[in-house]
Amino acid sequence: MATRDDPPVPAQSAAPEELLTAAEAAHLAARSAPGESADMAGGAADAPAVAGVAGAAAAAGRAGRPGRASRGDRPRRAPLPLAAAVATGWAALLSFTPVALFVTLLIFVELGPTGLLDPLRVAAAGWLLGHGVALQTPEGPIGVAPLAIGALAAWRVARAGVHVTRAMGARHRRSFWHALLAAVVVAVGYGGLGALAGFVVGEQDWGVSVVVAGVTLAGFGLLAAGCGSLHATGVWRMWLARxxxxxxxxxxxxxxxxxxxxxxxxxxxxxxxxxxxxxxxxxxxxxxxxxxxxxxxxxxxxxxxxxxxxxxxxxxxxxxxxxxxxxxxxxxxxxxxxxxxxxxxxxxxxxxxxxxxxxxxxxxxxxxxxxxxxxxxxxxxxxxxxxxxxxxxxxxxxxxxxxxxxxxxxxxxxxxxxxxxxxxxxxxxxxxxxxxxxxxxxxxxxxxxxxxxxxxxxxxxxxxx
Known part of the structure; x- marks a missing residue:
């Protein structure tokens, strides 16, 4: 039976264009239902356990018990610093590992064993270059960032923003301040990792500035994680609806x-x-x-x-x-x-x-x-x-x-x-x-x-x- 909320049904003699428009209208109406908000691509399988054990509260009247769930049945979440550290570290690891494996294999196979520091230093420099941190050399700066590395890092940091938002319990709450807090804590952690990578690269013969590396990756983390947290909290959808x-x-x-x-x-x-x-x-x-x-x-x-x-x-x-x-x-x-x-x-x-x-x-x-x-x-x-x-x-x-x-x-x-x-x-x-x-x-x-x-x-x- 048709209800008041159903979109108008086109007449049988309507043109195919009108039928297609009506179908799309029904699809948009279904997508605008309250509480619907899809997660960003990347899904549940690629995330570390940053939200702790989040079991659902027991049904209030399942065994004849009134009202409230017991204290042991309440959802438990990881502390925000721990959730941010795990999510940010995981994002950095997933974007750094391909660069490190490639550099290590190349140096070991072509030049022989040269110690762990040299490939690690080159890999850290390449990882920072992918984020836009220019590499200073005696022959001049190298500032052309490989966008493939930058795109991978941005995707993972955005996912980190989503995971931290979930750990805060702010998913679908449409709170800008919760989204901003999630982005800031990820940015602080990511900036610290950038400074650490800059320290590993150093400034001998060629290298980067530790301060520049830390600040650049903090800004990178704020933008990328902000996109993820704004999506997870539903703020993007709320702004667009206005x-x-x-x-x-x-x-x-x-x-x-x-x-x-x-x-x-x-x-x-x-x-x-x-x-x-x-x-x-x-x-x-x-x-x-x-x-x-x-x-x-x-x-x-x-x-x-x-x-x-x-x-x-x-x-x-x-x-x-x-x-x-x-x-x-x-x-x-x-x-x-x-x-x-x-x-x-x-x-x-x-x-x-x-x-x-x-x-x-x-x-x-x-x-x-x-x-x-x-x-x-x-x-x-x-x-x-x-x-x-x-x-x-x-x-x-x-x-x-x-x-x-x-x-x-x-x-x-x-x-x-x-x-x-x-x-x-x-x-x-x-x-x-x-x-x-x-x-x-x-x-x-x-x-x-x-x-x-x-x-x-x-x-x-x-x-x-």
Whole structure:
């Protein structure tokens, strides 16, 4: 039997577009039910036991006993410092272990046993570099962070924020202060681990500053754990619910557009390297190493694969990227005044401007915006169906503008994080300029979003007429 809360059922003669919109409206209504809040990806299997024994209280009237559960049946949770220490240490261990195993294996196999300190020092330096801590050397700073390591660390620290929130008993409580407390305690612990890693690296010949390492990782932990704790407490959902429907819908559309654009950049970078696979193999053969050494170089290139994806995305958007001072690599111009670093990943760098036929690649960001705009229009129509109102063009335009702004912010931030200096001299500038990349990304997604959302809305209204 239908109830008052059920969304209106479309007529049997309704168009397929209307049926799809009604179904999506029902789905949104079900997701907006009170108390529903999914955990972040990563699940229960990957977390240490940071919340202690949290057994449920016994049912009040199960054996005829009135009222309250006994003291022994009350949930018990780990103290906050202990929960934060275990969750933060586990997050750091999971992101540091791959780097340590790779460095240790490479040094032991290629150079023989050299003691435990040398591989540990190199691994700590690589781990800190993945968090954005530049490595100072006599030849200049190394500041290009391997984004694969940084992404893994951010995911694990965000999960640490979720676990600490659970240990506090603040899950689904929609308390900003509980979320902030969880993020702060994780940030303090993560900053301490960063300072410890900086101490291990030291400053002999090459190294990092202990203070810079501690402060950088504390800020990293605050941002990443804050995202996890805000999600676990339900504060994100509460904030989004207070905003006009166009704002969260536009933000979701931006995430879709950014994912499509980055995927296109990854495909472009991989295809470029695959086309010049002989040159990549020659670059790899230059290094006189054994199997372990070549495997290590390959893994190092994979660690920087997200950087290349972002650079290829900047190439698709138009501004391109730099591979040294006074150089530029974009679709209309390629200027490389000095030899490229002898790494296989640079084999895919184009030698000249993009051919006329290849210029169709430049419409990929607009297509991504159009796909996101189409989904955005459907979502707004579904939300309007729930509220029994009519979705207007003004609301749609607002959502598209929000989508373009958020997409530009996300892609610009990725462009900023993907670059940096590589020693001194000609390679002091590597990567794209974040401001032009953000501007072109925002414009492309906005234009594409207007096309996709406008066409979807007009077609839907035409079918209803």
């Amino acid at each position: 905003l006009p429907a166009a704002v969260p819908a536009g933000a979701r559309a931006a995430v879709v557009a950014v994912a499509v654009v980055f995927a296109s950049g990854a495909v472009l970078a991989g295809a470029a390297i695959a086309v010049d696979w002989r040159e990549a193999g020659d670059m790899l053969a230059v290094y006189q190493t054994g199997v372990a050494g070549q495997a290590g170089l390959t893994l190092m290139c994979l660690a920087f694969a997200p950087n290349l994806m972002v650079w290829a995305t900047a190439y698709l958007l138009g501004p391109g990227f730099a591979i040294g001072s006074d150089t530029v690599v974009r679709s209309s111009e390629v200027t490389a005044a000095q030899p490229l670093p002898p790494l296989p990943v640079f084999a895919g760098v184009p030698d000249g401007p993009l051919p006329t036929l290849g210029a169709v690649l430049l419409v990929v960001p607009v297509i991504a915006g159009a796909l996101a705009g189409r989904g955005l229009a459907r979502r707004l129509r579904a939300a309007a169906l729930i509220r029994r109102i009519r979705a207007g063009w003004g609301q749609l335009l607002t959502a598209v503008v929000v989508a373009g702004a958020v997409a530009g912010l996300l892609i610009g931030a990725a462009a900023y994080l993907s670059g940096g200096p590589l020693l001194s001299g000609a390679l002091t500038t590597l990567g794209p300029d974040p401001l032009p990349v953000a501007g072109f990304a925002a414009a492309s997604v906005t234009v594409g979003g207007l096309i996709g959302a406008g066409a979807s809305t007009a077609l839907s209204r035409r079918r209803r007429a």
